[in-house]
Amino acid sequence: MAEYGVAGKTLKVDLDVRNLLMDYGASGAALCFNCGNCTAVCPLSENGAPFPRSMVRFVQLGSRQDILHSPEPWLCYFCNECSATCPRDAKPGNTMAAARKYQIRSATIGPVADMLVTKKWGIALLLAVTSLFYFAGLYYVGALKLPTQLLFQAFVPEEVMHIAGMVAGIFAVAVMGIAILRVLYWISRGRQSRYITISKKISAAIRSLPLVITEVVAQRRMSKCETGRPRWIGHMMTMWGFIGLFVTSGLIYMINPNLTNYPYSFTNPIQILANVSAAVLITGMCLILLDRRNHRATTQDHDYFDWVFFYTIFAAGITGLVVEAFRFSGLLMPTFIAYSIHIINVLFLIAFAPFSKFAHVGIRPFVIWYSKYAGLV
Amino acid sequence: MSVNEYDVLVIGGGIAGMEAATALGDMGFSVVLVEKEPSIGGIMISLSKVFPTTDCASCISSPKVSTVAHHQNIKLLTYSEVLDVRKENGEFKARVKQKARFVHPEDCTGCLKCEQACPVMVPHEFNQGFVGRKAAYVPFDTAYPRSAVIDLNNCIFCGACERVCPTNAIDFLQKDEEEELSAKAVLITTGGKLFPMERKKEFGYKKISNVINGLQMERLLAPTRPFNTVLRPSDGKVPGKIGYVLCAGSRDASLGNPYCSRICCMYSIKQAILLMGALPLVDVTIHYMDIRAFGKGYEEFYRQAVDMGVQFVRGRVADLNELENGDVLMKSENTDTGKIVEEKYDLVVLAAGILPETHNRTATEALGYATDSIGFIKPRADTIGATEVSEGVFAAGLGTGPKDIVDTIAEADAAASSCASYMKENFGKERAEKILRELM
């Protein structure tokens, strides 16, 4: 069940936190007159959470602690039924999104996140840094020259790829890992479980796993919202498409680190996996885009933070296909350029991941696990 | 067509129109009161009791009806509509259509024989559709004029009514009559109507049988009620648990009505008190956002309801669903506790808000008054405490905004006063001369 915070503990109103959250996208939070319609309308509220109003109220009061201690932003699926029926047009869905953003920001490196999340030039800066990093790496191994043959290893030596990937990856995993731990810590402080003995805790944790799996694999609770089915399908496809591509890259790294016979032919099973994944990914994203167009009036306001995430993944998929197309056409320069863009895109995606909406990939499963464990859902 | 001259044209014969017409008539002005329904009385005459005195509504409004009916200075045109009204040379000219009743009111005694003989039954608007009326009918018990009307849209022309009428008052060949009027001033008291709750899909109004609106509950409680007690529509069961949904159709951006309708808190509390009296075992719960008991004696009335055991739960109702046995499942958040409330009710009443009656707006458009986004008539720009909406044109009652009976009466009297002042200032000498001529 949602809680309005720890009883007996006085909540000090902090308008600065409120204003920051409003900058983060909770623009309508002040309009809310606390009628409770959103909470009652929420299709997921039968299980006790999420409660849009509690989030909005905490934002109104600027209660940093309560916002950070709440699992609701991670349990919400942003179906926006709440915003559609809000009598004040206060868009509680936006506040939920802003709260999630705020938790990510607080869990990662705050100032860096602020820069990336609220300042548009932050993204540009990160993109520039990634590009610089990429070109510097090439220069370091002496590969910073125009290619002469249509060979990916000639474009970018595999060592550079691996190092770049590992650095970005370790950075991302580290930040993400810390973020997960911090979020879990806050939520556990806010919503304590009732288990005392270690064995009880372990058995409860194990019993909670099935929900995590169904949510991660199929986002089953998301399908509860009737108007959101296209969105649910789109997201599933995007996710599985992305996982497919991720697995492909991993497989290649593991079984063919020197990239012999690379690029593969179309009939190669790994190549097939890659192409199918890319197709699924792009189709999924198109479905999401279409859904957003159709529900323009009631969907949450997707700010640039949201669109950057969306388009980064979209671009990664598209550029990958473009590279493949150019490769098969045999054009050298276009393929090289497209390949560079694709690599920078992916590196940026990895580095940006823990600060962006992408962070939900890491944080959410754990929060769901804890929530189930503590009996919140 | 003859042109009839009056001092004031009052459009709308509800409590505001009747009060203003009476005030002006008492001051000596000649008034023509045009009402589109077959009877005057408006909404008030169909109500049960009024808050906070719990006076019987039709008891306190029928003397007004009677006064208007017999006032020597008031010409009453019922079942009539203003087709258009415009200003010409400082005075107002209007075309009024008197719709054919197919009955001659001066011959009709209101004996109800035609009603008994008529074979056609349709839902009775006055009783909010709970019971039926005939195609040949007298609008309601305390109607004035107490004359039958034939609803030609549903009449099957069997002639049964004509045959049994003892005074031969029925005339199927009666035609609409048009007349031209002139007036020095116009007073718009066209009233309001309930918000059409079917627009809020979540409430299932008109789909779920046991979800009714405030006016329907008024009829169930009124002295001229259709049934002997309060019943619920689906199976006639006497409800044991009744839920009220406040702010239905009001304070709602998603429905396009940002206003509060001002009377719903009070009329719901009043109905709850009456229900506690009529059905001793009933539980009544009112789901609200703010209780707006702001008028004289209203806060005390609210306290009385609390003391009588009416439950008040803060939290706006999100949706209503029908259960198999006809019960209604209501979902809301109890904002005091933060918990979701799923409550089963035998009967749910939507405290529907007020919209202005815009039935014939095009007829009065030429008068040049401004309206707001909902359609309420606005006073002249930058004025305060004024009922004048355009030069020589005044408005009072629900047409200018939702309000209760007290505020309607005050506004109607204020409009009468301003109207009288206006006429005195603009036509004073003319009037004095006319009286002189009449005396000579």
Place this chain on the structure above:
Amino acid sequence: MPERIGVYVCWCGGNIADVVNVKEVAKHAAGVPEVVVAKDIMFACSDEGQKTMVDDIKNLKLDGIVVASCSPVLHEQTFRRVAERAGLNKYLYVQVNIREQDSWVHAHDKKGATEKAEELVGMGIEKLARATPLNPIKVELTSKVLVVGGGVSGLTTALELAREGIHVTLVDRDRYLGGFVRRLPDVNPVHRPGKDVIADLYSRVVSTGNVEILSGTDLLEVSGSIGHFRARFKERSGHIRHDADRELLSRAERECPVEVDNEENFGFTRRKAIVLPDDRVPETPYIDMEHCIKCGVCQRLFGEGVSFDASDIEFEEEFSMVVQSTGFQPYLPGRGEFGYGETRRVLTLPEFLRLADTSGKTLVFNGRQVRDVAFVYCVGSRQTETGGPNTYCSRYCCTSTLNTDSYIKKKFGSSINSFHFYRDIRAYGLYETMYERASREKGLFIRYDPASPPSVTAEGERVKLVTKDSLTAGRDIEVSADLVVLVTGMMPSEDGKKLSAALKVSSSKDGFVQELHPKLRPVETTVGGVLVGGTAQGPKDTHESMISGAAAAAKASTLLMKGYTELEPYVVTVSEQKCNGCTQCVTECPAGAISMVEMEGRQVASVNVAMCKGCGACAAICEPEALQLIGYTYPQLRAMVSFSPQPLGAQSK
């Protein structure tokens, strides 16, 4: 004395008939010899019911009717008009109350209620059988009205009446008109300063030429009845000529050595002993003799125009009608109530408005800039839980506070943060948009339970408010602010209460003037000829006060245009022969209508018919039965009291 009586027993839908067997009652009444016809009617007050009675009176040549129905309070006039229309003297009609006095109070004893109804109707017939035709007492009305109180409501009443050609005397104790509204910096919904609104009204009033304005005048005494109210005024001298030259006045003000707190601004600003109108109306200056030290500086400038010893002028005038527009007084919190008077950072809303109006570009209080303002609603109103006397809602406060919120945010910019500690936000009707605006402008709303209101404590230079917030499931919320504004309610004015007492006007339970009918007659009082407008009748905002004032004007002009009014003939007559001169009646009479006069060498009682209210207290106490109340004579009363119902059939025709 009626010999052909018609009896009509009303069903009142189900209100009566559900309990009382009306058909039985009618049948029973038909058995009485004088009763020619006895019927039961569904709704006696409906036009059909009335038509039945009119027709019967005409066709059956009835000379008296008894209607057994609801209370005369509702329909006495209705049925009197029925009698008149049928050509019957309207006082040969008796109404028997078998609803409020029977069916509504004996709902569980149908048999008993029916028997009681039969008895009541029998008594009514007895009374009617001994009644005589009466004529109302006609009182001539001249077109002169006294409006007491020159606030926004009184000014509107005066304006409307004056426009209709009626002469008005408008009196206000204050030297400047406009009452409470005058001091508002922003009047909703026109958003202009109160002074402007008042000045506009005033100039319109003056241009009618029909209003005598007595500002700075005390109403010492008022008495009388409709058509003949006598008022005694004392016009307080201003000690300086009304039309003093402006430039000289400015100079005098500069040079005046005395400086005191300006009460107009609660002491936030200062003024001199010589006071200039400063955009107030009427534009007459005055010298505040309480503080003036008679140094003579202004005297040197104006010569004879200044007179320290000028005396007040007393005079009397007569009026046909009086309108009470005495307004309200703001609730004053007790010391320590939400920190008022103890913590130096707590003001009432009226005080805060003056502070805001007299501040420059930034809001400053006690030398510090104010950024965070906390409003606490419902102070002095809705006091049921706290046991205070004011259980009513003061109606105007929620919207006034929301308006104030917008006003200070507009004037002082985005540096202002506001907190609203409320119980219910009563931004009713179209005013809901003001609530939406306050939310949009980031006002924070916190809902408190009256049983545990916010605590206010000083914290350094600021204030700390702590309360349980019902919007956060009862959590304790703490707010830090620079200033706390208590949104105080309206209370009935003390001067108003004195005026009501003098005119014998009743008050409602909440202390405000009681209106004749709470729903249908909001501007008339229980005393004929006395009307009430504005907040004297109950809390309301500026717009509503003006509407109320105009409504009072309508009621007044209705009577005045007719030129006369009719009083009930139920007054007391004196039989001088029987009177023994004991003078008990003189003291018993609550209206002061009886005096002793000399007749044939002895003292006998004499009744002033215009003042007699027909209560009958004097007649009750008169031993020799020299005093008799017309319409309730001793023979009538004795017959009613000694009447006992005969069983059906046992009556002889």
